[in-house]
C-alpha cells in the first residue's frame with residue numbers, strides 16, 4: 001500500500017493559504033534518502049552525487065541536497081544559473097548536455113564546471129567556443145546495442161541520440177590530451193527508471209573495463225566514472241523499490257574486481273540521479289471539482305497535464321490517494337481528468353478508487369521528479385506553487401504559483417495585464 005507523507009488535516013491547513021493544485025515535497029524523506037545515498041557510496045573517497053537539476057529545479061531543494069554533499073548536474077544555461085544561485089560552482093557542477101550551444105560551453109567553463117562532451121565533434125566545438133581546454137574533461141559513452149540486466153532487456157542505447165562510441169571516445173581523449181587536458185572522466189546513461197539493483201553495478205563493470213582499456217591505450221589519467229541517472233522508484237504499489245545500499249555494494253565489488261587490480265584505485269565514482277533523489281518525496285495535491293457520467297465515469301480535478309505531464313506523455317502510472325478515504329473500498333472505476341483540450345489529459349484511466357465526492361482532495365504520488373519540472377503553459381494554464389513540508393510539520397511555499405501577469409509579461413506589444421483586465 002502507498003500512503004501519502006502528509007495528512008489530510010495538514011493539507012486542509014495548507015489549502016487555506018495555497019489553493020490547489022500544488023506540488024508538495026517531504027523534507028524528511030528527502031533528507032533520509034540523501035543520507036542513505038551518501039552512505040551507500042562512502043567506500044569511495046571521491047564519490048559525489050550531482051543531483052540532476054532538471055528533475056526538480058528548485059533552489060530550496062538543491063540547498064537541502066547540498067548538505068549531503070550533492071552537487072548539480074546541469075544541461076542548460078538556466079540550470080547552470082540555478083546551480084550558481086545556490087553556490088554550486090567549480091567541480092560541484094557537472095555540465096552534461098547534448099546538441100550544446102557554444103555560449104553555454106563558455107558559461108559552464110567560466111563557472112569552472114566539469115564539462116561532459118556528448119560527441120567527438122564537440123571537441124572542436126568546445127575549443128572554438130572556449131579557446132582552451134580546462135585540466136579536466138569528460139566524455140559520454142554510448143555502447144550501442146541493447147543493454148540487458150538480470151531481469152531482461154532494459155533499453156536500447158543503439159537507438160539513443162546520446163554519447164559516442166568507444167573508438168570516438170578514445171580519439172576525443174587523445175586530442176584533448178595533446179591539448180593539455182590532464183584528467184578524464186567517462187559518463188554513460190543507458191536506461192531510465194530502472195527497478196533493479198543490478199543496473200549501476202552492470203553499467204559500472206562496462207565503464208570500468210572501458211576505463212582500463214582507455215587509460216592503457218591513450219595513456220591518460222581517468223579521474224572519475226560517472227554512472228549518471230536512471231535508478232528507478234516504485235510508482236506502483238506492487239513495485240519493489242531499489243536498495244541503494246545494495247547498489248553501492250555492487251558498484252564497490254566491480255571496482256575491486258576491475259579497477260583496483262589495474263592500479264586505478266583513485267578513480268572517483270559520480271552519480272547524477274534525479275528521480276531516485278526526489279521522485280517519491282513529492283505529491284501533486286488537487287481537488288475534485290466535477291463529475292461526469294457518459295460512456296465512462298469521469299472525475300474532473302483542478303490540476304491538469306500542465307502540472308504533471310508524465311501520464312499524458314508516457315502513459316506513466318501515478319498512484320492516487322483520495323484523502324480521508326484511505327481505508328474505503330475501491331468500488332468505482334474512474335478516469336481522472338484535467339481541463340485541457342487534449343484527450344490524453346488524464347491522470348488515471350479505468351482506475352479503481354473509493355467513491356469520490358466533489359471537494360475531495362486527491363494526492364497524486366511520486367511527483368517529486370520530472371513532475372512540476374515538465375510543466376508547461378498549454379491552454380494558457382499557469383504553473384502551480386511548490387510547497388515544502390518541513391520535518392517539524394511546518395511548511396513553506398518554495399515557489400509561488402504563476403500569475404496571469406507572468407503569462408502576459410512576455411508580450412511586449414500588449415499593455416500591462418492590469419490594463420487588459422480593466423472592466424472585465
Ligand SMILES: *Cc1c(COP(=O)(O)O)cnc(C)c1O
Pocket residue numbers: 052054055073096189192193228229230231272273274275276369
Ligand atoms: C535526466 C538525466 C539524469 C537524471 O536521470 P534520472 O532518471 O532522473 O535519474 C542524469 N544525467 C543526465 C545527463 C540526464 O539527462
